Amino acid sequence: MQIAIDIRCLMNKNYSGVSQYTYNLLKNLFELDKKNKYKLFYNSSQNVAANLPAFDFDNVQRFGFKFSNKILNFCLKYLKYPKLDNLLGGADIFFIPNINFFSASSKCKKIITVHDLSFELYPHFFSLKRRLWHKFINSKKLIADCEKIIADSENTKNDLIKLYNIAPEKIKVIYLGVDRTIFKKIQIDGGGIAEIRKKYALPENFLLVLSTIEPRKNIESIIEAFTQSKAGNSALKNLHLVIVGEIGWKSKKVLEYVNKSQYKDQIKFIGYIDNKDKVYLYNLAKILLFPSFYEGFGLPIIEAQACGLPVIAGLNSSLAEIAGNSAFLAKSDNLTEISNGIKKILGNPDFAENLIDRGFKNAQYFTWEKCAQETLDYILK
Numbered sequence: 001m002q003i004a005i006d007i008r009c010l011m012n013k014n015y016s017g018v019s020q021y022t023y024n025l026l027k028n029l030f031e032l033d034k035k036n037k038y039k040l041f042y043n044s045s046q047n048v049a050a051n052l053p054a055f056d057f058d059n060v061q062r063f064g065f066k067f068s069n070k071i072l073n074f075c076l077k078y079l080k081y082p083k084l085d086n087l088l089g090g091a092d093i094f095f096i097p098n099i100n101f102f103s104a105s106s107k108c109k110k111i112i113t114v115h116d117l118s119f120e121l122y123p124h125f126f127s128l129k130r131r132l133w134h135k136f137i138n139s140k141k142l143i144a145d146c147e148k149i150i151a152d153s154e155n156t157k158n159d160l161i162k163l164y165n166i167a168p169e170k171i172k173v174i175y176l177g178v179d180r181t182i183f184k185k186i187q188i189d190g191g192g193i194a195e196i197r198k199k200y201a202l203p204e205n206f207l208l209v210l211s212t213i214e215p216r217k218n219i220e221s222i223i224e225a226f227t228q229s230k231a232g233n234s235a236l237k238n239l240h241l242v243i244v245g246e247i248g249w250k251s252k253k254v255l256e257y258v259n260k261s262q263y264k265d266q267i268k269f270i271g272y273i274d275n276k277d278k279v280y281l282y283n284l285a286k287i288l289l290f291p292s293f294y295e296g297f298g299l300p301i302i303e304a305q306a307c308g309l310p311v312i313a314g315l316n317s318s319l320a321e322i323a324g325n326s327a328f329l330a331k332s333d334n335l336t337e338i339s340n341g342i343k344k345i346l347g348n349p350d351f352a353e354n355l356i357d358r359g360f361k362n363a364q365y366f367t368w369e370k371c372a373q374e375t376l377d378y379i380l381k
Contacts, residue, residue: 001036003379004084004091004108007062008041009098011048014246014272016212017299018115021152021176022097023053028177028372030057036380039088043067063088073101077136083108093379096146099139110146111379116296116317117159118216125216125293127249140164148378150174152297153318172378175322176297177368182275183306186283196280200270203240207342208285208309210278210300211292213269214248218314218332222289223257223267225338230263236346240266244273244281282307287345290314291332298322302366305359310352312341326362328355 005026009019030038036059042052043065052062065087075081085091085108094104096112104110119126119134126134143149143164149171151157157173160166186193196202207226211217226241241263258267273281282288288304291314298319304311305326313319314332323329328345330337345352 001093001380002039002091003036004039004041004088004094004104006041006084006094006096006100006102007052008043008100010052011042011044013051017297018098020299021113021115024177024179024368025097025372025375026055027053028368029376030055030060032369032372033376034059037061039063039091041065041084041088043069043072045069076101076103077138095379099134099137099142101137102142109148111148111150112143112146113150113152114143114156114160114296115152116156116294117163118294118296120163121159122216122294125214130249148172150375150378152176153321155318155321156296172374174371174374174378175366176299176302177366177371178299178302178306178363179275179368180306180363183279183282183303183363185308186279188283193280193284196277197284199277200242200273200281201268202242202281202284203238203266203268205238206240206242206268206285207287207289208281208304209241209243209289210245210281210304211290212245212248213243213251213254215250215253216294217245217292219243219254220257221291221332221335221338223254223261225289225291225335225342226267227261227263228335228339229342230266233343236343239286239346240268242268242270242281242285244270244278246272278303279307282309285309287312287342289338289342290319291330291338292317292319293332295319301327302363305356306363308356308360310345310355311359312338312345322366324362326355326358 009022038060040062045066045068080103083105085094085104091108093109123131151171151173154173157171161168209222230236258264282304288309288311290300294317301311301323311327313323313327315329328341330341
């Protein structure tokens with residue numbers, strides 16, 4: 001069987017959640033399956049080969065093209081040409097790990113992963129450019145034209161049924177995983193920890209936020225809840241807030257919130273960091289704050305739990321589904337609930353330890369090996 005895979009989301013040096021999903025899925029898929037032949041498609045007018053994972057397997061081959069992306073996307077959208085499977089010399093199956101401009105011949109079975117439909121539910125969380133992109137690509141038709149659909153969560157599956165009228169039997173829920181060779185409990189007195197503390201000038205006690213700085217991630221409420229939890233609470237006077245992630249759309253408003261906070265000197269932005277550093281921050285932090293307004297899955301939750309870090313997550317979308325009773329769930333727009341969660345976890349060691357134990361157990365359920373096996377079974381079915 002010849003299986004083509006779109007790896008355009010892996011062309012950027014810095015990985016988003018979609019890129020993390022694609023990389024980890026494919027790495028485990030190729031380690032699992034030595035029988036089928038894989039053809040990896042990417043396109044860029046720039047030289048991006050150095051950014052792409054090697055995927056050094058005998059049955060895996062990369063096919064890079066240098067078309068103008070604007071022209072290629074226009075042709076794929078309006079001319080349904082070129083057929084991407086034909087560019088690769090033919091394929092029985094074409095797997096698309098995220099929504100993107102695409103066209104394949106009728107003889108090629110198309111399978112797509114849909115991570116979320118936040119752009120349909122909450123368009124105000126996206127820039128005009130991103131809204132126009134989603135409208136131009138016509139996600140509803142693209143998804144409906146695929147023979148099989150993978151959803152990150154039951155929540156995303158339900159959104160696909162409700163918003164796009166997709167038949168339930170056409171959708172398979174396959175959860176993402178956590179790489180426990182990277183994300184695990186480590187000794188905080190080790191040499192690596194000291195280096196990371198120095199590298200990022202980390203405070204002794206801090207809450208951790210790990211997400212792109214954009215409206216959907218609810219960073220403003222996190223800052224307000226942090227301020228609220230510290231106000232008049234001498235026990236938390238040395239508590240800091242560390243925010244990790246790339247600067248995104250409307251990030252200026254977040255910076256304004258910081259400047260308004262009486263604790264602005266205790267709020268630190270680090271920017272994007274690699275997984276190899278991320279695990280240290282999970283181990284050093286006191287709580288992961290993840291009260292996002294909407295998520296298709298929420299990878300930081302299980303990464304943090306695998307490292308023994310208690311989590312405060314939003315009571316919405318897929319977050320309650322993924323975390324269950326292993327995290328403190330708060331309404332994303334309720335500052336008091338988020339603030340109370342912070343104070344309860346930090347002020348009640350037994351409660352915090354119970355969350356940590358449940359988090360460990362919860363994270364064990366999500367593995368990339370399981371994700372890869374279920375994906376392979378579904379693709380070949």
